[in-house]
Ligand code: SF4
């Protein structure tokens with residue numbers, strides 16, 4: 001099969017970009033979307049033209065670097081599937097496919113800053129414990145694993161009209177906040193990650209849930225509600241800790 005590609009090309013952030021049209025060569029429908037770009041790029045390179053630049057690494061839905069808006073949707077047509085796991089057979093022979101980058105100003109470095117602000121546990125954990133030394137309810141372990149499946153791709157930010165990073169931040173905080181090992185630093189983590197998120201310029205969450213609709217790992221927006229509860233509790237606790245001690249009686 002063959003497809004027509006309409007691709008956003010832009011040399012750098014200070015140069016205006018534009019859509020350019022390309023015809024694919026003959027494609028095997030079982031090629032991945034990124035393999036299709038590889039063969040288009042081979043033709044462009046052989047013709048002395050600049051290949052289409054795109055991010056990728058693992059090509060198996062793990063690393064979160066393949067970030068393309070395909071036909072207006074981050075990661076393309078399928079729910080719970082990353083760009084690299086999308087196949088040419090998802091389209092029809094002769095289809096026109098529009099390919100654009102994420103359009104959100106703060107991004108990967110900003111995600112790193114949010115992680116540096118609290119996405120870790122700083123206690124010394126020592127050697128691995130025996131399996132049942134620290135019992136954790138199955139439901140809690142499952143929820144923490146769901147949160148931990150976030151690959152940091154940024155589709156949630158790209159899909160949000162406010163460019164909010166709440167789904168990413170909530171997932172990264174919850175994977176630790178849910179477990180006993182994450183409790184000692186929970187408040188510091190939540191307050192630090194929210195401050196880093198605000199400082200990076202991400203917008204606020206207005207509960208539209210476009211984020212969870214495009215998330216390739218199907219992270220639920222319920223994590224945002226949980227994160228908000230953790231944030232409110234941490235704010236109160238921190239305000240009480242900072243308030244001057246109130247003394248009663250014993251006047252001068
Ligand atoms: S929450 Fe989902 S969409 Fe957002 S960065 Fe994580 S995996 Fe990507």
Ligand code: FES
Nearest residue numbers: 059063064066084
């Ligand atoms: S290339 Fe790693 S998730 Fe797509």
